[in-house]
Structures are given as structure tokens and as C-alpha cells.
Amino acid sequence: MTVSGDALTRGAQHGEALRKEIQDFVRDDFARVNRIRHAPLSAARIWRIVDEHRQVLEAEVPELAREVQGLARGADIRYEEALLLQLRRELIGAPAGPAGGDCSTLAVRDAQGRRMAQTVDQDGLIADLGIVLRILPEHDGAPEVLMFTFAGLLGYLGLNSFGLGVSINLLTSDMEGPGVPPYLLVREALTRPDAASAVDRLGALRRASARALTLFDAQGVTCCEFTPSRLRVWQAHSFLRTNHFLHEELVPHDRLNIFSRNGSRKRLELLKAGLPAAVDDASTFTLLSDHSLFPTGLCAHAEGDIRRPDTVAAVVMRPDEGVLSVVKGNPCRATPVRFQLSRPPDAARVAPVLNEAASC
CATH class of the missing domain: 3.60.60.10 (Penicillin V Acylase; Chain A)
Known part of the structure; x- marks a missing residue:
């Protein structure tokens, strides 16, 4: 897919084009984070972590933060949910499987x-x-x-x-x-x-x-x-x-x-x-x-x-x-x-x- 325009517009185009996929995924046990983790996180803790990172994103990469805001609008999800999608790997933590494995x-x-x-x-x-x-x-x-x-x-x-x-x-x-x-x-x-x-x-x-x-x-x-x-x-x-x-x-x-x-x-x-x-x-x-x-x-x-x-x-x-x-x-x-x-x-x-x- 192609996106263009300012940060809010790019994010909105992305979110609107993939609205169903994004909604279904982010609402599947927090983008499947808690289905992967051996020790699931409470909703309160997840949203606290997301908010802590939000403050850094808005201060240090404001254009990307605006693109995340646009993503939320286009996908019709909350801003916090759109941020969670960017932080999924940090929320999952270390590799969950005993054999590990990752990108080469x-x-x-x-x-x-x-x-x-x-x-x-x-x-x-x-x-x-x-x-x-x-x-x-x-x-x-x-x-x-x-x-x-x-x-x-x-x-x-x-x-x-x-x-x-x-x-x-x-x-x-x-x-x-x-x-x-x-x-x-x-x-x-x-x-x-x-x-x-x-x-x-x-x-x-x-x-x-x-x-x-x-x-x-x-x-x-x-x-x-x-x-x-x-x-x-x-x-x-x-x-x-x-x-x-x-x-x-x-x-x-x-x-x-x-x-x-x-x-x-x-x-x-x-x-x-x-x-x-x-x-x-x-x-x-x-x-x-x-x-x-x-x-x-x-x-x-x-x-x-x-x-x-x-x-x-x-x-x-x-x-x-x-x-x-x-x-x-x-x-x-x-x-x-x-x-x-x-x-x-x-x-x-x-x-x-x-x-x-x-x-x-």
C-alpha cells in the first residue's frame, strides 16, 4: 500500500486501508502479547507502559507520534492501542520459546x-x-x-x-x-x-x-x-x-x-x-x-x-x-x-x- 501527505494523513491512510485487520489484531489479547508471554501482563500495567513510552515518542519523534495518532483515527482505535502496536516486541519481552530463533x-x-x-x-x-x-x-x-x-x-x-x-x-x-x-x-x-x-x-x-x-x-x-x-x-x-x-x-x-x-x-x-x-x-x-x-x-x-x-x-x-x-x-x-x-x-x-x- 502507498501513503502520502503529512504525518497525520499518512497514518490515517494506513489505518483506514487496514482497519479490520488492525482492529482484530490489537483487540486479540493486546495484539497477542498475553497469548505469547508465559506471565501475562495486567491491562493496567500494559497501559502504564504504553503511556510512559508515549511521552518519549511525543518529545523525541513527534512526527512519528502524529503518524500513530493518524493511524488510530483511520483504524478507528484508541491512540493507546495504536501505540501498543509499535511497542508489541517490548511488551512481549525476551523470546518466549525455549529454542529461540529470530531474524537472520x-x-x-x-x-x-x-x-x-x-x-x-x-x-x-x-x-x-x-x-x-x-x-x-x-x-x-x-x-x-x-x-x-x-x-x-x-x-x-x-x-x-x-x-x-x-x-x-x-x-x-x-x-x-x-x-x-x-x-x-x-x-x-x-x-x-x-x-x-x-x-x-x-x-x-x-x-x-x-x-x-x-x-x-x-x-x-x-x-x-x-x-x-x-x-x-x-x-x-x-x-x-x-x-x-x-x-x-x-x-x-x-x-x-x-x-x-x-x-x-x-x-x-x-x-x-x-x-x-x-x-x-x-x-x-x-x-x-x-x-x-x-x-x-x-x-x-x-x-x-x-x-x-x-x-x-x-x-x-x-x-x-x-x-x-x-x-x-x-x-x-x-x-x-x-x-x-x-x-x-x-x-x-x-x-x-x-x-x-x-x-x-
Whole structure:
């Protein structure tokens, strides 16, 4: 779907177009939060957490807060319910299933240019809510954005018309109070012309929880890991990652359970082993369909268990071309659909550079 106009209008268009899906989901035991958690939260506690984060959003990312307000109006839900959709991961907390499992990401250069790919792993059986959202620029100088996300969620992963691609991976650390949810941090990053300015913006905001963002612009890959109070960045020519901290200064803050950490390391090894054969988009989707660790692994199957990780989509992005290809649902079962920006990114911005950083 495509949205345009100012923040309130964009949100209203999103909410109106997906009103039934959003209403049904947010009112299904708080967007299924309490169906996933082993220790459900009371309604009073949920709304208190939402309100604490609301204050931060309105102060630090007011345009996104207005877009959430528009979403509520368009979907005919309460503002607090629309905010809950942005905070769902924070309310769920650490991975619920004992085996863990989550998104797996790669960023490389090939004969065609820059290629980013990611599995989208979620608990809650939400594959049917996946959407591709096109955000047209509100004014001259603003980028067009193309994202994969979910009904009612204003950010997830994507690329912009400056040639910047951003993927996201769950990391787990101690919570430290309210902040901007990382999915909305991706939206903020995608307003920027390059990785450096995106990272500057991330560092200036209070962050609700830990994540890893992989940012790919013409200068190479920027690897960004953060907790609510710490942010570390390094550069790479190519990069693979899963869901444990890699930066040595942040490893001590990792709170991922041992089962999930072992699964994350196994998936990283699978990416490394499969990367030489993943030479184009089609073979990348094949890699992301790997069942070596079934029913978890790169292509995870929840098999109807709401608490189990499920690969609800797989995405390959071409930031040089402004192309996002998506398989909705398990990548082993479907054919990719190709989406493209209205106009290709500025060639001057996305031209390859000669001095590339070493791989990490």
C-alpha cells in the first residue's frame, strides 16, 4: 500500500486501508502479547507502559507520534492501542520459546551491486499481517521509502531513494526505561541520506530496547548494535548476523537465553556456509529457506504454536536499484514478489566506492 501527505494523513491512510485487520489484531489479547508471554501482563500495567513510552515518542519523534495518532483515527482505535502496536516486541519481552530463533541477515556486494537479505521471524502467528508499505515524500528533499512491515506497525525494514538499506535483528539486554521502539528507529534511519547520519540520529534518541541494525549505503556496510544506553558501530565490506551481540564491548550485556544463543550461533554458521552459493536473489531466497535446524533455523516453522518462532517473510533488497523482493510466509513455500521505488535512487549517491572496509 502507498501513503502520502503529512504525518497525520499518512497514518490515517494506513489505518483506514487496514482497519479490520488492525482492529482484530490489537483487540486479540493486546495484539497477542498475553497469548505469547508465559506471565501475562495486567491491562493496567500494559497501559502504564504504553503511556510512559508515549511521552518519549511525543518529545523525541513527534512526527512519528502524529503518524500513530493518524493511524488510530483511520483504524478507528484508541491512540493507546495504536501505540501498543509499535511497542508489541517490548511488551512481549525476551523470546518466549525455549529454542529461540529470530531474524537472520546478510549484506554483500555481487555483480549486480549491493544485496541485503533478511528473514523476518516473529512469534504470534502473524504472517497474514505482513505488508509492503510505500511512503511518498512529504516535501522536496525527503526520500521515498519502501518497507516490509505489518498492519499497524510504522517501521520494520526497508530502503529509501537515497540508496540506503536498513535491516533489523533482535538482540536482548536489560530494559532501562521508556524510549523509542527500535522498529520506529528504522523509520527514523530511513529519513536520512546515508548510514553515518542515520547512526547519529539513533545515538541522539532514547531507545526502548536492544537491537542490531545493518545499514548499507554506497560507502559499505555499517554494523550497529545498541542497548538502551549503549551504542557501538563498526564498518564492513560484507556482513552476516543473527541474534547475539558481536561487539566485544556489548557481549557482556547479552541476556539471550542459552538455547536461543546456541540457535543464533548455528544460524550464523549456516549463513557462512551457504553464502558462496548465494550469488543472486533467487539463490539467496534458497539459502533463507534452509531447513537444517528444522523446525527452527533459517526457515523456521511454528507449526501452529503461537509461542514458537515462525519465519513469516523473507526479503531481498537492492538499494542501488530501489528494489525490494518479498516472500510472504515461509520462504520455502512461496514465490517472491518484486516492488520498486517510483524512481531509481540517485546514481551519484549509490555508486560503488573503491576503498572498501575489511569484512567482519
